[in-house]
Amino acid sequence: MNGLRAAIGDGLVIARRNVIKIVRVPEVLVFVLISPIMFVLLFAYVFGSAIEIPGGSYREFLIAGIFAQTVIFGATFTGAGLAEDMQKGIIQRFKSLPMSRAAVIVGRTASDVIYNVLSLAIMALTGLLVGWRIRGSFLDAVIGFAILLLFAYAFSWIMALVGLLVPSPEVVNNASFIVIFPLTFIANTFVPSDTLPGPLKTFAEWNPVSAITQASRELFGNIPPGTPEPTAWPLQNPVVYTIIWSFLIIAVFAPLAVAQYRRVTQR
Amino acid sequence: MSSNGVSTSGGNVIEARGLRKAYKEVVALDGLDLSVPEGTVLGLLGPNGAGKTTAVSILTTLLTPDAGTATVAGADVVREPHEVRKRIGLAGQNAAVDETLTGFENLDMIGRLYRLGKDRSRARARELLARFSLEDAADRPAKTYSGGMRRRLDLAGAMVADVPVLFLDEPTTGLDPASRIELWTVIEDMVDQGTTLLLTTQYLDEADQLADDIMVIDGGRAIAQGTPDELKEMVGGERIEVTVADAAVAESARSVLAPLASGEIRPDGRPETLLVPITGGAPVLTQALRNLDAAGIEIRDVMLRRPTLDDAFLTLTGHLAVVEDQPGAGRGEGEG
CATH class of the missing domain: 3.40.50.300 (P-loop containing nucleotide triphosphate hydrolases)
Incomplete structure (x- = not known):
């Protein structure tokens, strides 16, 4: 059995364990799923009337941004879950088993896709209630959700590394806020990026969070007619740009996270 | 494999x-x-x-x-x-x-x-x-x-x-x-x-x-x-530990028991308690009691002791194998 097959096979065993834990302690799930609802409602009703989008409705503009922000925040769950795992006795068992050293992380990032699927579903339903509509084709909408999940999955590998570097699960949340807030606000998530001042505008244009938001907006058909074509390449090709970023993140952070796991488990 | x-x-x-x-x-x-x-x-x-x-x-x-x-x-x-x-x-x-x-x-x-x-x-x-x-x-x-x-x-x-x-x-x-x-x-x-x-x-x-x-x-x-x-x-074989009623007769007890001992008889802590190294177990203890009785020496306490691993550990490491962070963790055998 080669390394990758072992990592996937053992990772699925660990993912199965994580799913059993979700089912057994559903309270955790409840809180994870309430915050996206809150986000949709807060932005829709607090900012909804204050921000004007030329030729369209802000609520419709907003939803894709909230999707992007929420799945990125969802990745902190991976970091916290992993940091918590590392404190548990079962890790002692995993260390002495002839299992892939990547399995615990592969399993964690895989089972956390479930959270993202659920939170996307809940946000979409809440969005429909406040007036958001999918105006594109069904296939485009499916691709839209798929690309959000892909990016979320990739981002969870960054948080996996963070989770293995910090001493306790609480630190993950604090540490990740510092990165995630600027990343998700200096973007086209909540306001059109061309209204931002100079350097922030450039950052926003090349920020992958803008690309994933732009991709969702296009695929869900939420770009108002008459909106000028974006000038930056990433926003002209948001799907390709998002896919490149996703694979780049996995290619860089997966080996780093696995190496860190080895360092922590074998001294 | x-x-x-x-x-x-x-x-x-x-x-x-x-x-x-x-x-x-x-x-x-x-x-x-x-x-x-x-x-x-x-x-x-x-x-x-x-x-x-x-x-x-x-x-x-x-x-x-x-x-x-x-x-x-x-x-x-x-x-x-x-x-x-x-x-x-x-x-x-x-x-x-x-x-x-x-x-x-x-x-x-x-x-x-x-x-x-x-x-x-x-x-x-x-x-x-x-x-x-x-x-x-x-x-x-x-x-x-x-x-x-x-x-x-x-x-x-x-x-x-x-x-x-x-x-x-x-x-x-x-x-x-x-x-x-x-x-x-x-x-x-x-x-x-x-x-x-x-x-x-x-x-x-x-x-x-x-x-x-x-x-x-x-x-x-x-x-x-x-x-x-x-x-x-390593800490020695079995021994009889005998306590006589009066320290004054400890010396005569020692000479009565000497033929049964496999090594030197030593007092243990108090002068009225003697440690008698032996080989042969219970029959030797019985014989020792008969001899003491025949000599008219009154005894207060007697026991046959085999060395425990605790004794061995103490001898080898020089400190007691007591587990300080486990008070009363069910180790009732720490003999007195």
């Missing part, structure tokens, strides 16, 4: 030479050698901080030694850790179980991670739960288990893959006496089935009960090794 067909060096399933490990300034292991022949039990005996857990961690690939070499079931612990892990089971001081999962789910997961496949993992889990008297609790989350049940589940976890070598790091620390004895029975059963076992303990009676061979370690070094009987002999 079949579980019992592993190649071993000179019949030793576990072999370590010159193991060294230091954490910053603290030297945990200072050149430890050990070997465990196939199918035997080595007890690693020592107080807290003696280096027992460090030794086990190196032999089970959880820790890399600073120096020295070790092979377990024919595989090198540093160069072929994955091969070693396939052939060993480990139960540590803290029960390594997932609290949210049930007993069955814990063992099933471990089976799959040993790559037994779905069917064998489930069958093996059920089999072990029955063997460790956990059938009734099989489908309850492990967090509802008592301390003894958790340890049994952990031990079952170490045995899921039917591995030829087991490492048990202080398997009964913190358990009540009844659970300890229960666990001993389980351990004795697996040794009877040919498993090679390395056991660490700070309980002398535990080493005495379970081990074929005992290595006493202190400060990261082996300070003595032998069978339980050999270690006891």
Whole structure:
């Protein structure tokens, strides 16, 4: 059995364990799923009337941004879950088993896709209630959700590394806020990026969070007619740009996270 | 590779030479050698901080030694850790179980991670739960288990893959006496089935009960090794401890008992108490009592004492094997 097959096979065993834990302690799930609802409602009703989008409705503009922000925040769950795992006795068992050293992380990032699927579903339903509509084709909408999940999955590998570097699960949340807030606000998530001042505008244009938001907006058909074509390449090709970023993140952070796991488990 | 067909060096399933490990300034292991022949039990005996857990961690690939070499079931612990892990089971001081999962789910997961496949993992889990008297609790989350049940589940976890070598790091620390004895029975059963076992303990009676061979370690070094009987002999054989009613007759008691003694008779603490080294056990005690009675010497107390491993440990390490952080942890045998 080669390394990758072992990592996937053992990772699925660990993912199965994580799913059993979700089912057994559903309270955790409840809180994870309430915050996206809150986000949709807060932005829709607090900012909804204050921000004007030329030729369209802000609520419709907003939803894709909230999707992007929420799945990125969802990745902190991976970091916290992993940091918590590392404190548990079962890790002692995993260390002495002839299992892939990547399995615990592969399993964690895989089972956390479930959270993202659920939170996307809940946000979409809440969005429909406040007036958001999918105006594109069904296939485009499916691709839209798929690309959000892909990016979320990739981002969870960054948080996996963070989770293995910090001493306790609480630190993950604090540490990740510092990165995630600027990343998700200096973007086209909540306001059109061309209204931002100079350097922030450039950052926003090349920020992958803008690309994933732009991709969702296009695929869900939420770009108002008459909106000028974006000038930056990433926003002209948001799907390709998002896919490149996703694979780049996995290619860089997966080996780093696995190496860190080895360092922590074998001294 | 079949579980019992592993190649071993000179019949030793576990072999370590010159193991060294230091954490910053603290030297945990200072050149430890050990070997465990196939199918035997080595007890690693020592107080807290003696280096027992460090030794086990190196032999089970959880820790890399600073120096020295070790092979377990024919595989090198540093160069072929994955091969070693396939052939060993480990139960540590803290029960390594997932609290949210049930007993069955814990063992099933471990089976799959040993790559037994779905069917064998489930069958093996059920089999072990029955063997460790956990059938009734099989489908309850492990967090509802008592301390003894958790340890049994952990031990079952170490045995899921039917591995030829087991490492048990202080398997009964913190358990009540009844659970300890229960666990001993389980351990004795697996040794009877040919498993090679390395056991660490700070309980002398535990080493005495379970081990074929005992290595006493202190400060990261082996300070003595032998069978339980050999270690006891190091502190001398059996003796009669007799207390006469009046210190004034102690001298005459000494001359009455001299012909029965196998060595020098010494007072023990108080002048009226004499320690008489003997060989021959109870018949000699009977004879001693007859002789004292015939001489008209009144005695207040008498007992036949065999040296315990506690005596051996005290003699060898120079300090008592008392576990300070476990007040009243069910060790009722610390004789006065």
